[in-house]
Amino acid sequence: MDSLPTLVVRNALLPGNDTTxxxxxxxxxxxxxxxxxxxxxxxxxxxxxxxxxxxxxxAHVHLxxxxxxSGDRRPRYNxxxxxxxxxxERTATYFAEADHDELVANARRAADQAIANGVLHLRTHAxxxxxxxxxxxxxxxxxxxAVGDRLDIEIVAFPQYGVRRDDGSAEAVRAALDAxxxxxxxxxxxxxNGDREETITTWFEIATDHDTDLxxxxxxxxxxxxxxxxxxxxxxxxxxxxxxxxxxxxxxLGDAASDRAPDWEGRLGDAMETFAAAGLDFIxxxxxxxxxxPIRRFHDAGLTMAHGTDQxxxxxxxxGNVDALEAMLVESLTLDGYSTNQGLGTLWKLVTEQGGTLxxxxxxxxxxxxxxxxxxxxxxxxxxxxxxxxxxxYVVSAGEVVARDGTxx
Numbered sequence: 001m002d003s004l005p006t007l008v009v010r011n012a013l014l015p016g017n018d019t020t021x022x023x024x025x026x027x028x029x030x031x032x033x034x035x036x037x038x039x040x041x042x043x044x045x046x047x048x049x050x051x052x053x054x055x056x057x058x059a060h061v062h063l064x065x066x067x068x069x070s071g072d073r074r075p076r077y078n079x080x081x082x083x084x085x086x087x088x089e090r091t092a093t094y095f096a097e098a099d100h101d102e103l104v105a106n107a108r109r110a111a112d113q114a115i116a117n118g119v120l121h122l123r124t125h126a127x128x129x130x131x132x133x134x135x136x137x138x139x140x141x142x143x144x145x146a147v148g149d150r151l152d153i154e155i156v157a158f159p160q161y162g163v164r165r166d167d168g169s170a171e172a173v174r175a176a177l178d179a180x181x182x183x184x185x186x187x188x189x190x191x192x193n194g195d196r197e198e199t200i201t202t203w204f205e206i207a208t209d210h211d212t213d214l215x216x217x218x219x220x221x222x223x224x225x226x227x228x229x230x231x232x233x234x235x236x237x238x239x240x241x242x243x244x245x246x247x248x249x250x251x252x253l254g255d256a257a258s259d260r261a262p263d264w265e266g267r268l269g270d271a272m273e274t275f276a277a278a279g280l281d282f283i284x285x286x287x288x289x290x291x292x293x294p295i296r297r298f299h300d301a302g303l304t305m306a307h308g309t310d311q312x313x314x315x316x317x318x319x320g321n322v323d324a325l326e327a328m329l330v331e332s333l334t335l336d337g338y339s340t341n342q343g344l345g346t347l348w349k350l351v352t353e354q355g356g357t358l359x360x361x362x363x364x365x366x367x368x369x370x371x372x373x374x375x376x377x378x379x380x381x382x383x384x385x386x387x388x389x390x391x392x393x394y395v396v397s398a399g400e401v402v403a404r405d406g407t408x409x
Contacts, residue, residue, distance in 0.1 A: 005031055007372070007399055008041030012052035013380055014366055015352075020049055025372040028399040033368055043401060045394050047376050051385055054364055055120025055373040055397065056324040057355025060215075060248050060283045060308020063124040063143065063153075064103065064136045066110035068094060068314045075318035084219070088192075090315055092161055095132045103139040110312045111147045114322040116403045118375040118392040120151060121359055122322075123215065123308070125158035125185055126176070130168020134179040141180035150397045154359065156215045158185035163202050164193035170202055177210045186216035190228050200231060204239045215246040215283075225252025229280075230271050236278035243279030246358065248308070250282050254290025257297065268294070275303055281358045284350070285310035286327040287317055291335055296346050299354070306358040307331075307350035324351040328386045341383050348382035372399040 007025040014021060014033075022037040023030060069075040077090065107124075114122055126137045137157060144153040157176035159169035163186065173184055184207040189199030207214050220228050229247055236245045256268035274280075281304040284293055288310070298305045309327050311317035328347040332339045338347055356364030363370030376394040377385045395403035402409055 005037075005039060005041040007043045007045070007396065007401070008037055008039070009045045009047055009052060009374070009376060009394075009396075010037075011049050012047040012376070013049055015051065015053055015348075015382060020047070023052065023366070023374070025396070025399045028372055030366065030368050030370055030372050033366070045376060045401070047393075050380050050393070051377040051382065052366070053375050053377065053382070053385075054352060054356065054366055055375055055395070056118045056351050057121045057306060057359060057361075058114060058119045058309050058322060058324055058351070059123050059306040059355045059358050060285055060310055061110075061114075061122060061124050061322060062311065062314060062316070063107040063110050063122075064126045064140055065091070065094065065314040065316070066312035067106045069318050070313050075313065077315040078318045087316060088160060091127065092129060092131070094315060095127050095129075095136055098132075098136070100135065100139055103136065104142050107140055107143045108146060110322050111143055111151055111153070112408055113312075115147070115151050115395060115397070116391065116406045116408055117321070117323040117325070118377075118395050118403075119322060119324055120373045120375075120395070120397050121355065121361060122151060123154040123156060123183075123359060125156045125215075126181065128157050128159050128169065128172040128176045129161045130166050130172060133172050134176045137176040137179050137181050144180075150402045152359075152361075154183065155181045156183040156185040157181035158187075158217075160187055162187060162193045162199075164189075164195055164199050170206060173206055174210070177206075177212055183212055184210070184214045184216075186214070188218065188220050188228075190224055191220050196228055196231060200235050204235055204241065207241070207244075208239060213244040213246070214241075215248055218247045218250050218252070221251050222255050225250070226256055226267060226271060229253070230274055233271070233274040233278035233280045236280060242277075243281075245278065246281040246283060248283040249285060249288065251288070251290055253282070253294055254292040257292045257294040272298075272301055272303065276301065281306070283308050283358065286331045287311055287319055289331060289335065293335065295335075295338075295350065296343075299346060299349060304354055304357050305350065306355040325386055325389050327351070329389045332386060344383040344386050347386060373397055
């Protein structure tokens with residue numbers, strides 16, 4: 001190092017290491033990782049022999065409706081009884097009546113919460129339809145600009161009402177891409193939209209016209225959902241869109257892999273070959289992950305599956321704190337086989353390296369020359385970080401300390 005480092009993190013235990021190191025940061029990047037760095041930094045942090053990880057990844061969240069269930073003594077919209085169709089109608093009404101400044105304030109509050117929780121990379125869906133147009137996307141873009149030096153945000157234009165059900169939704173997605181959205185979104189082509197082939201064709205027409213990637217919600221279950229996922233993979237190959245398409249939720253994978261449905265096993269195995277050929281990525285969300293979701297099997301097969309926290313106290317669900325560690329704690333308690341050290345290690349990958357791969361983050365791993373986006377935890381391992389679920393001690397973004405023990409700096 002030719003100059004005084006701006007930051008040195010001492011006594012850091014990196015994932016996979018058994019001995020501590022010091023990490024020097026200069027000009028927003030990791031300048032050195034050594035057993036001991038004699039030069040003092042302008043800022044010094046002591047990890048005290050605990051885990052230091054890359055910034056956590058939340059690959060699927062809805063900042064646009066964050067805290068829409070808040071404001072009353074009890075969570076709004078949380079009495080039960082509403083089905084998916086009713087909630088979609090409620091969502092459309094909410095955004096048609098939403099105040100721009102309130103959307104911005106709520107999304108900014110959620111973004112700040114993510115940063116305090118160690119999340120430094122995030123993909124959010126933003127609502128579009130023929131009524132609201134690009135208003136919601138523009139609100140989220142405002143937040144992205146405000147926190148861009150601390151939190152990387154990708155925006156998916158999400159036509160939740162359906163591009164085949166709402167004549168203006170497809171054009172709203174196109175306009176949203178011009179207004180700052182990064183990806184084309186979508187929802188349930190066979191069930192909600194009523195035409196699997198035409199809906200998927202529309203998604204790819206928009207994406208290829210704008211040279212943007214896709215991230216689509218696939219809630220469809222059982223055989224219907226597996227046919228949709230397989231067709232999505234086939235269409236990806238047909239459009240030369242390998243490694244550019246994500247299926248969020250993908251509940252049918254859990255149905256196909258579940259011990260309660262052993263006759264699906266061969267069908268899942270065949271589909272995985274299509275997924276691999278397409279480079280199709282997957283995201284699961286802890287608030288709705290099926291118990292049979294084949295997370296470890298996908299990782300072992302070289303398929304990318306990452307995680308998103310999904311709801312933030314909103315009209316779809318009263319839970320959610322944009323907290324990746326909290327989410328993995330819940331997953332470890334609800335999914336079979338993920339409470340062991342090996343299982344916890346697999347869950348850790350969902351919110352770190354798998355998320356980094358899915359978001360195509362350059363230099364995600366902690367190494368010399370990579371961006372200095374890192375989290376200093378209170379515990380020595382990913383397993384303890386998940387099970388104790390403590391807010392990170394320090395969060396560092398682009399070489400600057402942006403949060404200490406849950407308080408933004």
